[in-house]
Amino acid sequence: MTAIPAPIRSQKKFESSLPFWQRLTTNRNWIASWFMLPAAAFLILFLAYPLGLGVWMSFTNVRIGREGVFIGLENYEWLRDDSIFWLSVFNTLLYTLVASAIKFALGLYLALLLNRHMPFKAMIRAAVLIPFIVPTVLSAIAFWWIYDSQFSIISWSLRQMGLITQNINFLGDSNWARASVIIANIWRGVPFVAITLLAGLQTVSPSLYEAATLDGATNWQRFRFITYPLLTPIIAVVMTFSVLFTFTDFQLIWALTRGGPVNATHLMATLSYQRGILSGRLGEGAAIATAMIPFLVAAIMISWFGMQRRKWQQGENND
Amino acid sequence: MASVKIQDVRKSFGGFEVLHGVTVPIEDGEFVVLVGPSGCGKSTLLRMLAGLENITSGTISIGERVVNDVQPKERDIAMVFQNYALYPHMTVAQNMGFSLKLRKENSAEIDKLVNRAADILGLRNLLDRYPRQLSGGQRQRVAMGRAIVRDPQVFLFDEPLSNLDAKLRVAMRTEIKELHQRLKTTTVYVTHDQIEAMTMADKIVVMHDGIVEQMGAPLELYDHPDNRFVAGFIGSPAMNFLEGSLVGGETPYVETANGSKLPLAASRTGLDGKPVVYGIRPEHLEFADDGVEAEVIVVEPTGSETQIVARIGKQDLIAVIRDRRAVKPGDRVKLRPVAKAAHVFDKETGKRLIN
Incomplete structure (x- = not known):
């Protein structure tokens, strides 16, 4: 009688007897890679490649119609001493911070209002989205008329009321121009913040508010201790997007002011376009665009850590 | 408090x-x-x-x-x-x-x-x-x-x-x-x-x-x-209800459409012939030779007791018995309601008449 050898596992490493080509078509890991390939190809072609090319161009002196050569950090050294570049950085930060803060405040307020029971709720909610769905350039042109130095309806109204004697030069004065583009951006951005936060508010169970009411919470305390903390993850997401969109804004500025007056509203994106495309100095334009990356990464990191804390609060994977 | x-x-x-x-x-x-x-x-x-x-x-x-x-x-x-x-x-x-x-x-x-x-x-x-x-x-x-x-x-x-x-x-x-x-x-x-x-x-x-x-x-x-x-609503399994009409006298009972006589412990005068609903809880049905004839439909033993779904005429009712009796679906058995545990409700208003 021969003893039947017990199967010995984990002593010998498993080696597939299949030939290499067959393994590529049957092994689960390989199959997964095949399926991911089309999506990966798209991402590489349309996202990674242009990004990489942009970064590479920022290290060359390429111009439109002329091959460039690698010049190291020379573009960045130029920018370091360029006061217009630093003005555009300041403008971008100011534009992003002020517009995002106001968009958040207004959006949250609007979301809380829209979360109440009221007649024609669905229609009002849909109406709130209108500024968001109008193409940016169209709304910019509308604002352009509103801010027009001669025909501005705001100036006209204020004059009729006797508050001012001559038209406000909305887009011709540095500070007025900055305020004007920020207001236009807020008008466009609030619906996105409001509707997203509204979606977040609707995930909060009404019984939590009832429980808090019975626990003795006032309206403000219900907001402070229930609504706000439960909304933080969605606030983190929506404000990240809002900051990213605002920081990289181009259309609105270009349609309203083209960066003027005297570069007072030039953002990094518009300056990059002006230097890179209009002046043809692609390398320098690419360097300005690349300089935006650290700011954007910082914004994403902030929200990422914000959401991480939330996960811990929820007690997932943390026993 | x-x-x-x-x-x-x-x-x-x-x-x-x-x-x-x-x-x-x-x-x-x-x-x-x-x-x-x-x-x-x-x-x-x-x-x-x-x-x-x-x-x-x-x-x-x-x-x-x-x-x-x-x-x-x-x-x-x-x-x-x-x-x-x-x-x-x-x-x-x-x-x-x-x-x-x-x-x-x-x-x-x-x-x-x-x-x-x-x-x-x-x-x-x-x-x-x-x-x-x-x-x-x-x-x-x-x-x-x-x-x-x-x-x-x-x-x-x-x-x-x-x-x-x-x-x-x-x-x-x-x-x-x-x-x-x-x-x-x-x-x-x-x-x-x-x-x-x-x-x-x-x-x-x-x-x-x-x-x-x-x-x-x-x-x-x-x-x-x-x-x-x-x-x-109260009680599980729920009380059985059988429709019939009230017959008074010395030994009052409720007579169903198919002629089964459901016993009552007492009645009240002036209710004779009234259409009523006879209510009896499952645990108040017992096997007895003088009971109402019924056909066993389903037998559900739960261990401590056995639920039996039986059919009288066209009406199903549930009996709960505690002894282990060898009954199987299709058997014809005789079930007798415990007279003093029976309830009688007005068929129209649902109000209690006798219990």
Whole structure:
């Protein structure tokens, strides 16, 4: 009688007897890679490649119609001493911070209002989205008329009321121009913040508010201790997007002011376009665009850590 | 602790009345269960008591005070919700201490009260956890802890066990009852489960379509249901109902359409020939040679007892027997209702005529 050898596992490493080509078509890991390939190809072609090319161009002196050569950090050294570049950085930060803060405040307020029971709720909610769905350039042109130095309806109204004697030069004065583009951006951005936060508010169970009411919470305390903390993850997401969109804004500025007056509203994106495309100095334009990356990464990191804390609060994977 | 008086309370939603004048007196320290099928208005009544819904008319008083226009937080009540309504972003301790924090108690006092409640409920080593990290039964206990911490005049429970599995439900039932016996706080408990009502209540209020059908001690409702609805609602398996007409005399009985004679212990005069519904509980049917002939349809042994579904004429009824009798589907058996346990209801109004 021969003893039947017990199967010995984990002593010998498993080696597939299949030939290499067959393994590529049957092994689960390989199959997964095949399926991911089309999506990966798209991402590489349309996202990674242009990004990489942009970064590479920022290290060359390429111009439109002329091959460039690698010049190291020379573009960045130029920018370091360029006061217009630093003005555009300041403008971008100011534009992003002020517009995002106001968009958040207004959006949250609007979301809380829209979360109440009221007649024609669905229609009002849909109406709130209108500024968001109008193409940016169209709304910019509308604002352009509103801010027009001669025909501005705001100036006209204020004059009729006797508050001012001559038209406000909305887009011709540095500070007025900055305020004007920020207001236009807020008008466009609030619906996105409001509707997203509204979606977040609707995930909060009404019984939590009832429980808090019975626990003795006032309206403000219900907001402070229930609504706000439960909304933080969605606030983190929506404000990240809002900051990213605002920081990289181009259309609105270009349609309203083209960066003027005297570069007072030039953002990094518009300056990059002006230097890179209009002046043809692609390398320098690419360097300005690349300089935006650290700011954007910082914004994403902030929200990422914000959401991480939330996960811990929820007690997932943390026993 | 306090008594609660619900006096002729009505509630309308947009002109549609859902509670048609409900009056329920609740004694100090009593455990009252509002029970009824869904849509009967029991939860609405509880929410009105809590102050989460307005009272259309009538009065509700807690202690000596009419609370119709009193804010929920001023009513000194605590409520346990069906879905627990625990604050997901707060730990167990913060959940339980939230009302105290809002009341601006100092933190030492909050800790003391939270720990006391945690000891009562066996939550001591879970105080730092978040609701997501708790099992259903533990969450249920935290919800109760949140109520206990406040030491309110009245506890309100809104179907607190319906999200738990069957086994846990039985365990929590016992726990809630024990808790009440220990704290002796007036409790109003809403459920659609008549077994919960029977096992926990000092007083059951059976509601149906916005009215109180009957209220009383559990066994009183079981033994002497006022009407056909209560008779059918209380008890599991439910009471059997057989239609027939009443025949009086020395040995009164109810005669069904197919001629079966269902015995009664006593009758009342002037009811002869009246169309009635004969009600008999499953455990009051026994095998006897002089019984009514029936065909066995299904036999369901549960171990301690056996449920037998049998057909008399065109009507199915359920018998529960405790002895192990060899019956199988298709057998013809003779079942005799216990005459003194039989109920007779008016066929039209459903009111009790004899029992």
